[in-house]
Amino acid sequence: MASLDTKIVELQQQVEAQIEQQMRMIDGITDYNQWKVIDAFQRKQVSDFHFAGSTGYAYNDRGREVLDEVYADVFGAEAALVRPHFASGTHTIATALFGVLRPGDELLYITGKPYDTLHKVIGSPEDGTGSLRDFGIGYRETALLADGSVDWDAVKGNITASTKVIGIQRSRGYDWRSSFCIDEIADMVRRVKAIKEDVIVFVDNCYGEFTEKREPTEVGVDLMAGSLIKNPGGGLAETGGYICGKEKYVQLAAYRLTAPGIGGEVGAMLGTTRGIYQGLYMAPTIVGQAIKGSTFAAAMFAASGFVTKPAWNETRTDLIQAVQFSSAEHLIAFVQGIQRAAAVDSHVVPEPWDMPGYEHPVIMAAGTFIQGGSLELSADAPIREPYIGYMQGGLTYSHVKYGVLMALQTMKDRKLL
Numbered sequence: 568m569a570s571l572d573t574k575i576v577e578l579q580q581q582v583e584a585q586i587e588q589q590m591r592m593i594d595g596i597t598d599y600n601q602w603k604v605i606d607a608f609q610r611k612q613v614s615d616f617h618f619a620g621s622t623g624y625a626y627n628d629r630g631r632e633v634l635d636e637v638y639a640d641v642f643g644a645e646a647a648l649v650r651p652h653f654a655s656g657t658h659t660i661a662t663a664l665f666g667v668l669r670p671g672d673e674l675l676y677i678t679g680k681p682y683d684t685l686h687k688v689i690g691s692p693e694d695g696t697g698s699l700r701d702f703g704i705g706y707r708e709t710a711l712l713a714d715g716s717v718d719w720d721a722v723k724g725n726i727t728a729s730t731k732v733i734g735i736q737r738s739r740g741y742d743w744r745s746s747f748c749i750d751e752i753a754d755m756v757r758r759v760k761a762i763k764e765d766v767i768v769f770v771d772n773c774y775g776e777f778t779e780k781r782e783p784t785e786v787g788v789d790l791m792a793g794s795l796i797k798n799p800g801g802g803l804a805e806t807g808g809y810i811c812g813k814e815k816y817v818q819l820a821a822y823r824l825t826a827p828g829i830g831g832e833v834g835a836m837l838g839t840t841r842g843i844y845q846g847l848y849m850a851p852t853i854v855g856q857a858i859k860g861s862t863f864a865a866a867m868f869a870a871s872g873f874v875t876k877p878a879w880n881e882t883r884t885d886l887i888q889a890v891q892f893s894s895a896e897h898l899i900a901f902v903q904g905i906q907r908a909a910a911v912d913s914h915v916v917p918e919p920w921d922m923p924g925y926e927h928p929v930i931m932a933a934g935t936f937i938q939g940g941s942l943e944l945s946a947d948a949p950i951r952e953p954y955i956g957y958m959q960g961g962l963t964y965s966h967v968k969y970g971v972l973m974a975l976q977t978m979k980d981r982k983l984l
C-alpha cells in the first residue's frame with residue numbers, strides 16, 4: 568500500500584468526524600430504497616426461474632417480462648423497457664426520443680445544453696447521420712439563469728405549437744451547475760404542463776437513481792431513461808439501459824429499439840438477466856456507498872483548498888462530485904491518483920485523449936470491472952479551463968476514500984499541494 572503523508576491522514580480523520588451526520592442521512596435513504604426494491608421483487612414474485620437466459624426471438628421470456636414490471640414498480644411508472652440491447656446511456660436516451668418525436672415536432676431542453684454525447688443525436692439539419700434534425704425534428708434549448716435555475720420567461724417564449732417533448736437533464740453532467748432534485752423536477756412538470764398540457768416531459772435520469780427517495784416518474788414525468796452501467800445496474804449489470812414512463816410512450820420506444828409491431832415482445836437476454844436483477848437489488852446500497860464517497864471527497868478537497876460542487880453538506884440528487892482545481896497539472900494528478908487506487912488497472916497511467924462524442928480532450932480514470940461502468944469509482948475531466956474534475960461512483964465507500972487519499976497524495980508527490 569502506498570504510504571500516505573501524515574497531514575493527509577490527519578485530515579482524513581478530521582473530515583470523517585465532520586461528515587458523520589451526513590453519513591446517517593445517506594443510510595436513511597439507502598434503507599428506504601433498499602426496502603422499496605425488495606418490496607417490488609416480492610410483489611412481482613421474482614423466482615429463480617426468472618433468471619434463466621433466452622435465445623433466438625425469446626418470445627415469452629418470463630424473466631424479461633417480470634424485469635420490466637419490477638422496474639416499472641420501483642420507479643412508479645406504468646411501464647418499463649429494460650434491455651441489454653441498449654449499448655449505452657446515449658443509445659437509450661436516443662431510442663426514447665426517436666420513439667416519440669416525428670418530423671415537424673420540436674424538442675425543447677429547458678435545463679441548458681444537454682450532455683455532450685447527445686449533441687450529435689440532436690444533430691444539425693441534413694447532416695446525413697440520421698440525427699433528429701436529419702429527420703426534420705426541430706430542437707431548441709433554454710440556457711439556465713446565472714443562479715442555475717430554469718429561465719421560465721425563455722421557456723414560455725420557446726414553447727410553440729410544434730413543441731412535443733420537453734427535455735430535462737437531472738444531473739449536472741460536465742457542467743458546473745447544480746443538479747436538479749426531485750422537488751425541482753416536480754415543479755418543472757407542473758409549470759410546463761400549465762403552459763402546454765399535452766407536452767411529453769422527458770428526463771435524462773443518468774446518475775440520479777436511488778440518490779433520493781423518489782424518482783422523476785413518481786412526480787409526473789412522462790418518460791425517463793438511464794444506463795445500467797450507472798446507478799440501477801448496481802455494478803453487476805454487464806450492459807444495457809432502461810426506459811420507463813407512460814405505457815404508450817414506452818411502447819413507442821420499444822418499437823424504435825426493435826421494429827414497429829414487434830417492440831418489447833422479442834429480444835434474447837443472452838445470460839444477462841440474473842446480473843440485471845441482482846444489480847437492481849444491490850443498487851440502492853451501492854449508490855449509498857458511492858454518495859458517502861462523494862461526500863467524503865467534497866469535504867477532503869474543500870479542506871485542501873479547492874471549490875467543490877456540491878459542497879459536502881449539501882443534499883444530493885446524483886452521484887457526481889465536481890471539484891475545481893487550480894491548474895491542468897492538479898486536474899491530471901487528481902485523475903491519475905484515483906487510478907492509482909483502483910483494484911483493476913492500477914498500473915496504467917491515464918492520459919488525455921480525443922474521445923468519440925466529446926468536444927475536448929478528456930482524461931479518465933477507470934479501473935473498473937465493467938468497461939466504462941461509472942457506478943464504479945471513476946473520474947473524468949475535459950481538459951479545458953476552469954479545470955474542473957468530475958468523480959463519481961465507488962462500489963464501496965472504503966475504496967472511494969482510498970481514491971481521494973491517493974489523489975491528494977499524488978498532488979503532494981508532485982509538489983502541487
Ligand SMILES: *Cc1c(COP(=O)(O)O)cnc(C)c1O
Pocket residue numbers: 655656657658660682684736738739740771773774794
Ligand atoms: C452518462 C450520461 C449520459 C450518456 O450515457 P453514456 O452511457 O455515456 O452514453 C447522458 N446523460 C447524462 C446526464 C449522463 O450522465
